[in-house]
Amino acid sequence: MTGGGSSLPEMQRLLAVLAAGKRCAETGSAFGEGALAIASTAASLVTVESDPERAAVARERLRQASNVELLVGDWRELLPQRGPFELLFFDAGRLAEFPDAIDLLAPGGLLVKDDLTPVRAVDGDAVRELLFRDPRLLAVEVLTTPTTAAVIAARRTSGPR
Numbered sequence: 001m002t003g004g005g006s007s008l009p010e011m012q013r014l015l016a017v018l019a020a021g022k023r024c025a026e027t028g029s030a031f032g033e034g035a036l037a038i039a040s041t042a043a044s045l046v047t048v049e050s051d052p053e054r055a056a057v058a059r060e061r062l063r064q065a066s067n068v069e070l071l072v073g074d075w076r077e078l079l080p081q082r083g084p085f086e087l088l089f090f091d092a093g094r095l096a097e098f099p100d101a102i103d104l105l106a107p108g109g110l111l112v113k114d115d116l117t118p119v120r121a122v123d124g125d126a127v128r129e130l131l132f133r134d135p136r137l138l139a140v141e142v143l144t145t146p147t148t149a150a151v152i153a154a155r156r157t158s159g160p161r
């Protein structure tokens with residue numbers, strides 16, 4: 001598990017665009033900044049934070065967002081019973097260690113992973129190997145700033161064509 005901070009403003013903008021009208025989830029609410037961006041356009045958001053003090057800050061930040069459910073605990077225990085989701089912002093630790101996160105996606109659903117170093121080779125990069133090589137996913141890398149990247153992966157509705 002990572003301590004981590006808040007997502008970048010550029011990433012929050014991207015999340016708001018991708019979340020529009022969707023049933024969304026976030027692993028790792030931290031202080032609620034990413035969640036607030038998602039909630040600004042989403043149909044609904046379930047966000048989970050394991051640190052109670054961070055969750056309290058997030059709850060205050062999100063108190064006027066009626067489409068948000070903030071849960072305190074481990075996303076691995078709390079999210080499976082709430083899914084599937086049309087957008088999952090994975091922001092709690094190393095995604096490559098938790099490939100079950102893909103099971104949370106509805107067909108066509110988007111998995112978003114940020115905080116990546118741009119233009120790394122897929123081979124040898126555990127998170128890119130998972131997102132670009134899993135046959136259930138179709139992934140693309142985007143620059144979020146000149147020095148940071150995100151990968152957006154859609155869960156296929158059928159096998160690769």
Ligand SMILES: C[S@@+](CC[C@H](N)C(=O)[O-])C[C@H]1O[C@@H](n2cnc3c(N)ncnc32)[C@H](O)[C@@H]1O
Pocket residue numbers: 001002003004005006007026027028029030031032033034035048049050051054073074075076091092093
């Ligand atoms: C990078 S921060 C999240 C930033 C936030 N998503 C944002 O955009 O502002 C990562 C957070 O994940 C939380 N975390 C780590 N492992 C977790 C787990 N298994 N379940 C829930 N939260 C977890 C950490 O406590 C930390 O606050």
